[in-house]
Amino acid sequence: MRDKAFTLLKEVVDEVYEYGRFVFRNDADHVKVYGSKYKRDRAAAYQRSKKEKQE
Numbered sequence: 001m002r003d004k005a006f007t008l009l010k011e012v013v014d015e016v017y018e019y020g021r022f023v024f025r026n027d028a029d030h031v032k033v034y035g036s037k038y039k040r041d042r043a044a045a046y047q048r049s050k051k052e053k054q055e
Helices: 002-023 028-034 037-054
Strands: none
Touching: none
C-alpha cells in the first residue's frame, strides 16, 4: 500500500513539475523552482566541458 501511494504521489508531482516548467518558461525565478537542480548542474558541467574542449 505504501509503495502504491508513493508511486501515485511521485507521478502527480512529476506532472506538476513538467507543466510548471512550460507555464512559467518566461519567468526565470519560477522556472528554477520547477526545474531539477541536478539537471541544471549536469547541463552546466556539460557546457563547461564543451567549452574547455573547444579551447
